[in-house]
Amino acid sequence: HMDLNQQNCTNDAWGAARSAAQVWLSLVVGLIMLPAMFGVSLGITETYMKVLIKTLKWATFRIQKGRRERETLKPSPSNGIIQRDDGSMEKEIGELRRSRPKRPDGGDFTLSDVFYFSRKGLESIVEDEVTQRFSSEELVSWNLLTRTNNNFHYVSLRLTVLWGLGVVIRYCILAPLRITLAAIGISWLVIGTTVVGLLPSSRVKNWLSELVHLMCYRICARGLSATVHYHNKQNRPRKGGICVANHTSPIDVVILANDGCYAMVGQVHGGLMGVIQRSMVKSCPHIWFERSEMKDRHLVTQRLRDHVNDKTKLPILIFPEGTCINNTSVMMFKKGSFEIGGTIYPVAIKYDPQFGDAFWNSAKYNMVSYLLRMMTSWAIVCNVWYLPAMTQMEGEDAVQFANRVKSAIARQGGLVDLSWDGGLKRDKVKNTFKELEQKKYSSMVVGDDSSD
Amino acid sequence: PLWCDKVLLRASRRVEIAYFSHSQITRLYSRFHSLDKGENGALSREDFQRIPELAINPLGDRIINAFFPEGEDQVNFRGFMRTLAHFRPVEDNEKSKGHDASEPLNSRNNKLLFAFRLYDLDRDDKISRDELLQVLRMMVGVNISDEQLGSIADRTIQEADTNGDMSISFSEFIKVLEKVDVEQKMSIRFLH
Numbered sequence: 001h002m003d004l005n006q007q008n009c010t011n012d013a014w015g016a017a018r019s020a021a022q023v024w025l026s027l028v029v030g031l032i033m034l035p036a037m038f039g040v041s042l043g044i045t046e047t048y049m050k051v052l053i054k055t056l057k058w059a060t061f062r063i064q065k066g067r068r069e070r071e072t073l074k075p076s077p078s079n080g081i082i083q084r085d086d087g088s089m090e091k092e093i094g095e096l097r098r099s100r101p102k103r104p105d106g107g108d109f110t111l112s113d114v115f116y117f118s119r120k121g122l123e124s125i126v127e128d129e130v131t132q133r134f135s136s137e138e139l140v141s142w143n144l145l146t147r148t149n150n151n152f153h154y155v156s157l158r159l160t161v162l163w164g165l166g167v168v169i170r171y172c173i174l175a176p177l178r179i180t181l182a183a184i185g186i187s188w189l190v191i192g193t194t195v196v197g198l199l200p201s202s203r204v205k206n207w208l209s210e211l212v213h214l215m216c217y218r219i220c221a222r223g224l225s226a227t228v229h230y231h232n233k234q235n236r237p238r239k240g241g242i243c244v245a246n247h248t249s250p251i252d253v254v255i256l257a258n259d260g261c262y263a264m265v266g267q268v269h270g271g272l273m274g275v276i277q278r279s280m281v282k283s284c285p286h287i288w289f290e291r292s293e294m295k296d297r298h299l300v301t302q303r304l305r306d307h308v309n310d311k312t313k314l315p316i317l318i319f320p321e322g323t324c325i326n327n328t329s330v331m332m333f334k335k336g337s338f339e340i341g342g343t344i345y346p347v348a349i350k351y352d353p354q355f356g357d358a359f360w361n362s363a364k365y366n367m368v369s370y371l372l373r374m375m376t377s378w379a380i381v382c383n384v385w386y387l388p389a390m391t392q393m394e395g396e397d398a399v400q401f402a403n404r405v406k407s408a409i410a411r412q413g414g415l416v417d418l419s420w421d422g423g424l425k426r427d428k429v430k431n432t433f434k435e436l437e438q439k440k441y442s443s444m445v446v447g448d449d450s451s452d
Numbered sequence: 453p454l455w456c457d458k459v460l461l462r463a464s465r466r467v468e469i470a471y472f473s474h475s476q477i478t479r480l481y482s483r484f485h486s487l488d489k490g491e492n493g494a495l496s497r498e499d500f501q502r503i504p505e506l507a508i509n510p511l512g513d514r515i516i517n518a519f520f521p522e523g524e525d526q527v528n529f530r531g532f533m534r535t536l537a538h539f540r541p542v543e544d545n546e547k548s549k550g551h552d553a554s555e556p557l558n559s560r561n562n563k564l565l566f567a568f569r570l571y572d573l574d575r576d577d578k579i580s581r582d583e584l585l586q587v588l589r590m591m592v593g594v595n596i597s598d599e600q601l602g603s604i605a606d607r608t609i610q611e612a613d614t615n616g617d618m619s620i621s622f623s624e625f626i627k628v629l630e631k632v633d634v635e636q637k638m639s640i641r642f643l644h
Contacts, residue, residue, distance in 0.1 A: 125515075
């Protein structure tokens, strides 16, 4: 008797669970996935965003009120900590030497010359332009996520309740939803591209391949609650060109591929990534390099050049910084992509940190924990600007061309334009830069040699 | 965690705290924490060398050395602030009067002492010709010959040396630089 009852109970429980899962899945498919695949919007995300913006505005207001009551001024991180006097070495050391008579050749050494170097050194210890780019941007006002709660203190019960509610919504409702969508998106990509890959080469195959890619990237974008505003769509990258963009995270690929079809470039991976890569390449040409091939620069450039010269192939997507930066600046563009020839289509991507921090700090988080963090943020909001195409000008070498493109992207995205190498995230700075400083100083010591 | 240490800081009554406001200490602690890759509450020389702008500074190593007391390889947040306190602007002296009658860390004399110690490699309170040559070599790299550098060193010592011992003592150092605006040039101003 007892056993039968127990069995009935568990059967009922299983039945209930199965039907709940079915309802859940059909809701997801019907309300989110299908519209996403066809580029249609039902307005659910828009409503969610409106509610979210209102809530965050209220939260900011409450925090500011709380702050004023306690009368502590929080310095704005974007203004920097210290006053930096950006005078040149010549100007600064010249002022230090003001009290001495000028020598005939203009060169001199004084014991006070070290003041310049020590002040510059101490300034860089308190605040420098480079190391801050490799960690997440600090927020001016808390956005109700635990992870950004660094310098913010307890303000009120209502705010804490709101934060708690946020945790429940993000982890128990949004995250499972997004994970489901991402899983669907990736499986659809693998299956779809494999199926399309079985077709013979033809215009139909290409069209189908583009459709499959677009659909699955759209699903993945929904899987991150990505709200992307595309500007200047008339400048969108065309076939046979090279699309370059600033790099903040692996999500950049999803953001861009949500609106157009690109040929991806990258290293061959194992595991799930490898499966995705192999199936993608079946339906349309992407460029995957073995680790050993990456070291041979000529081979890399030649393969890319071959792809670009074939005007029927999709534009290549490249991130010339070579590593993820925190979206407050654009760092040095490696010249390799600019030596291939072909038209460059620059794209600027700027994320709104208020809704979620998109920067992948690969030293702190691996790919899986990073993706989970993405899926438990409020949303990913960003602006994408398509800039007019650029080509290498007469008498301009690859480095100058790269810098020109970098400045254009930085200007459009409102990012700081830096010449420092993104590789400084992991590597030491090259000695040649120190030697440049030494050379500059030497000419101040020796003076103008032409006067002998 | 970050907030724990701040509680400890607030409870502390150390002299260094007098040189910085509460918000400045918070910012400096954030900075200290971000430089401390090993997360052990202290910075090593490698942590400093990871700052690119400091690594390309010709006197980078000497400046880093100023943070580390004799024979030690680690500097904690107190020591970090203590060295930075030398560069506080001089007019902020009201806060720093207090615990003992000795001179504040950011006085003109102590700023000059900081610079003197950049030259005085063996910490014997004298800048010898050899030490001057080594520091000069750090600053100019390979761009000036040994002979020329030697004559520059000789000339400098000759100008400064008043007691004829062919080296520069701290008081001779102060005398040579009496006309230089040390307070302005060796100060870092916070924005808040």
